Amino acid sequence: MKNFEIELKETGKIIEKALDFYLPKSDEYPQKIHEAMRYSTFNGGKRIRPVLTMKAAELFGLQGDKVIPTACGIEMIHTYSLVHDDLPIMDNDDLRRGKPTCHKVFGDAIALLAGDALLTHAFNTIAKNARIEGISLQAVIDVIDRISRAAGSLGMIGGQTVDILSQGVTIDEKTLFYMDYHKTGCLIQASLWAGARLAEAPAPDLNKLDRLGEKIGLIFQIVDDLLDIQGDEKKLGKPVGSDVRNKKSTFPSVYGYENSLKLVKNLSEEAKDIIHEFKNGEFFVQLVEFLVERQY
């Protein structure tokens, strides 16, 4: 394994330990809801978003562990969005990362409530960042403002809304970009921004990170679309071809497979150009390469 992948795994482990600390224990009453929240959270995710938050803080001289509550909150938001997305009234997916989805194990009602609870607890956990020494209260308030916008109806939920309304419909390029940038990019952008804001990064640098986050988000989503066509089901932990079956417009379906590959390549060059404006951005260069080449 490359050094980068080891670092990603190690940081991911720190996040998982913190998630275990911040989530209610599964023996707390009513147990069923806490079991469901934990089942969906500890499901082999790559923890990309919280890692971005920690590494963005480090880019501006703040130790990554000072932003762990915020990083965990973001991962809870990501997890809730997957639980709700998988529900029969949404994408109706039975498998996620090789395991039965939350509603398959706990039933639709508990899965709905577990998603709601993860989203609610995310803000509780982010607010806890205010207790960490050296973090300004104003930065925490700004981070809550930013993350709630990124995850809301003008961000991630906006993208999911367009996704739902576009099924079985041919959409234009503008709508495709809106959908994928909002579904995935907004929260990834906010993950980077949050780490940097807690580290008191200056405004021009926050703007640069926003541009970087947009590129990374699009790379992430386009590669997702490509893997749904050419990926290995075993590595992905879910059946491929679900976009075609659900009549979803994706980058390859709108732009073609080869053009989508080219778009990923261009975006990754643009992302690296932004990273080179920072000192010590090596982790992010490798992350971009990892996201482009990932098989899962």
Add this chain to the structure above:
Amino acid sequence: MKNFEIELKETGKIIEKALDFYLPKSDEYPQKIHEAMRYSTFNGGKRIRPVLTMKAAELFGLQGDKVIPTACGIEMIHTYSLVHDDLPIMDNDDLRRGKPTCHKVFGDAIALLAGDALLTHAFNTIAKNARIEGISLQAVIDVIDRISRAAGSLGMIGGQTVDILSQGVTIDEKTLFYMDYHKTGCLIQASLWAGARLAEAPAPDLNKLDRLGEKIGLIFQIVDDLLDIQGDEKKLGKPVGSDVRNKKSTFPSVYGYENSLKLVKNLSEEAKDIIHEFKNGEFFVQLVEFLVERQY
């Protein structure tokens, strides 16, 4: 109409104007999600929770309009919980306050997302209280902590979880109290607490308000249960008898109708005793009487 009811209506109108201000406009893209969020929010609610927040602030000498963002956020949380509760995978209700429920108008997927978006936007709106002059950042952080706990898996969602798991099952008194206190009482308690905390009320007074909130929450829920048996469908805007049809354990089903009435009477006396410990608590005395006598 009594003076109290006029004051409740007037304060409710102030809240509705503020909700209109803080929610994304319905012509913002993607319009469908914003239409659904607004449809469910502007649906003739009594606005009890945000009124409690404003009046609790006033009890400690802070103008009610200084806590409006928090009051609106709490009402958004209450609204989201109704939208998700009404879904076919939960209570499957077609009518709410005399109008078709969100999923009946917008479909299940958009209703799910509209609930998610209201919950997310609630925290965005509460965080905006930090921008209001004279409000301390620490108080806003504390309020976010408290509201997210009250609405989460150890609060409101905990109560809903027990509700779901108890359908068709005979539950004991302890479980009934847990369920109803958590489903309704926790958010009502937090509504009071938040207004007082933003007004920098001292800790012993915050504890008193917590005891008051518990009583008011239980009164609210028991009266709800009683109205589902003896209420007027036209005034309620929904069919009565749904608890019996859904095989739900309620106060009258566990304690009997007369004993539940007595319980409400005792709770309202206890609530008034707490209120009398404060100066200028007249509004709350009348509120308790209103909640006991309400027909809708």
